[in-house]
Amino acid sequence: MIPRKPKRPTKSRPVLRLRDLYLNKELSWLAFNQRVLEEALDQRQPLLERLKFLAIFASNLDEFFMVRVAILKDQIQSDLPPRSPDGRTPVEQLAAIREALLPTLGRFSSCLTRDVLPALREHGVTILGYEELTPTQAHRLDAYFQKDIFPVLTPLAIDPSHPFPYIANLSVNLAVRVLTEDNEESWAVVKLPPSLPRLVQVGRGHQYVLLEDLIAANIGELFRGVTILGCYPFRVTLDAGIDIEEEDAEDLLLTIEQSLRERRFADMTRVEVQRSMPSELRAQLLEELEAGPEDLYEVDGPLAAKDLMALARLDLPDLKYSVFSPSVPPQLAPGSDIFAAIRQSDVLLHHPFESFDPVTYFIAAAADDPNVLAIKMTLYRTSGDSPIVDALVRAAEKGKQVAVLIELKARFDEELNIYWARKLENVGVHVSYGVL
Numbered sequence: 001m002i003p004r005k006p007k008r009p010t011k012s013r014p015v016l017r018l019r020d021l022y023l024n025k026e027l028s029w030l031a032f033n034q035r036v037l038e039e040a041l042d043q044r045q046p047l048l049e050r051l052k053f054l055a056i057f058a059s060n061l062d063e064f065f066m067v068r069v070a071i072l073k074d075q076i077q078s079d080l081p082p083r084s085p086d087g088r089t090p091v092e093q094l095a096a097i098r099e100a101l102l103p104t105l106g107r108f109s110s111c112l113t114r115d116v117l118p119a120l121r122e123h124g125v126t127i128l129g130y131e132e133l134t135p136t137q138a139h140r141l142d143a144y145f146q147k148d149i150f151p152v153l154t155p156l157a158i159d160p161s162h163p164f165p166y167i168a169n170l171s172v173n174l175a176v177r178v179l180t181e182d183n184e185e186s187w188a189v190v191k192l193p194p195s196l197p198r199l200v201q202v203g204r205g206h207q208y209v210l211l212e213d214l215i216a217a218n219i220g221e222l223f224r225g226v227t228i229l230g231c232y233p234f235r236v237t238l239d240a241g242i243d244i245e246e247e248d249a250e251d252l253l254l255t256i257e258q259s260l261r262e263r264r265f266a267d268m269t270r271v272e273v274q275r276s277m278p279s280e281l282r283a284q285l286l287e288e289l290e291a292g293p294e295d296l297y298e299v300d301g302p303l304a305a306k307d308l309m310a311l312a313r314l315d316l317p318d319l320k321y322s323v324f325s326p327s328v329p330p331q332l333a334p335g336s337d338i339f340a341a342i343r344q345s346d347v348l349l350h351h352p353f354e355s356f357d358p359v360t361y362f363i364a365a366a367a368d369d370p371n372v373l374a375i376k377m378t379l380y381r382t383s384g385d386s387p388i389v390d391a392l393v394r395a396a397e398k399g400k401q402v403a404v405l406i407e408l409k410a411r412f413d414e415e416l417n418i419y420w421a422r423k424l425e426n427v428g429v430h431v432s433y434g435v436l
Helices: 025-041 047-077 090-121 135-152 211-217 252-263 279-288 305-312 338-344 357-368 387-397 414-426
Strands: 126-128 156-158 172-179 185-191 199-201 207-210 227-238 268-274 296-299 374-379 401-406 430-432
Touching (some): 025 047, 047 090, 047 227, 047 268, 047 305, 090 126, 090 296, 090 305, 135 211, 172 211, 172 279, 199 305, 338 357, 357 374, 357 387, 387 414, 401 414
Parallel strands (some): 268 296
Antiparallel strands (some): 172 227, 199 207
16 A cells, blocks of 8 residues: 655635735825925935925825815715725725825925925025015015005904805915904904915015015004914815716806806815914814814925925026927928928827927918818817917818817816817817717
C-alpha cells in the first residue's frame, strides 16, 4: 500500500467584495487637487507660478464644495440615500472628505503664508496689513475708502427685527461684534462689494491691502455711537448644481435660466472663517446659516485665496515661466489658402505646442468663402470675445446655413452659453441646446 502524501496547507485567500475594487471618486478628486498643491510646494517653480497653483487649488476646492459636496448633502436628504460603488454612505463620504482635507488645508495655508507670500515680499510684491502702512499711505487709503467704498457698503444688523441677510455664494463678508450704548452686545454683517477689487493697491508699486482689512480699519464710520468689539471675515459656499428634469422641460433654455436664478438661494455646503473668530460668534454664525460644526473650516491667511490670481498676472517675467510661443504649420500661415492646404493633405495640429489660430482662421475663411454653403459645429465653453462666434454670425448674415449645438449645461458657463445662444438665434442660426 502506497502511503498517501500529506496535503500542503493551503493559504486562505482574501475574499474580495465588489466595493473593494473601487476607489472613492470624491477622495480621488481630492488626491488630484493635492497634486495641484504639490506644484505650489515645489520650490523649483517660479514664485508667481507657485502662487498661481495655490489660486487654482483654492478655486478647484470651491467647485468641489459647490458641486460634489452639495450632491452628497442632497443624497442625505433622500429617503434611501445611495451608497457609492466603494460601499460608503453619503454621511461616511462627507466624514472621509473632511478627514482627508484638513491636513491638506494645513499644507496649503503654510505654503501660502509662510513660504510664497514672504518670498514674494522680498521681490517687492506684498500684501500689507493695515497696521503696516505709513501715515501717508493710510491717509490715502482712508480717502479712497470714503470716496469709493463707503457709499456702497450696507451694514446689516442681526436681531429679532432684522433676520439674517442673504449671503452671496463665495462672497467675503465681515461679522462685526458691537457693544451698544445700553451695554448690550450684538453683531452685524457687512458684505464686501463685488464691484471693487479685492486687492487695493498702495501707491504705484506692487504693494496691496486686502479690501476687508481696509473696511475693518474704517468700520467705525459704519457703526457710529457703538463700541466695535471686533471684525471677523467669513465666507459661505452654496450648492451651485442645477437639477433639471429634462423630459419635463418644454424649453430647456428658459428652464436653465430659472435654475440659475434659484441657484442664488441654494443650500449651504461650507463655512470658512479665520482662526481669530471667537467661538461664540462662530456658534451664532453656524446657527443662522443652519450649518453644523462639520461644515466649518478654519483658514490661516486670507479667505478666497483664488483672488490672489490677480498677483500672478503681474508683469514680472523673472518670477514666471519663460514665454512660450506656439508654432504655426507653414501651410497654414497667415495669408495662406487654408482650403488648398487641406485639399492636398490632412494637417494635424498638436496643441498647445502648435497654435490654435489656424482653427479660428479656418472657420473665419469658411464664413467668407462663397463656395461654403453650410457650417455646422459644437460650442461647449466659449470665451467672452470669441472670434468663432463672430465668424458664425457673419456667415449667417451672408445667407449661409449655420447650425450650432451649444451645451447649455456646461457647468458655471451656463449664463455665457445662454448669451451666445440668443445672439446666434437673433441672426438666424439654428441652435440646439445639447441633448437629453
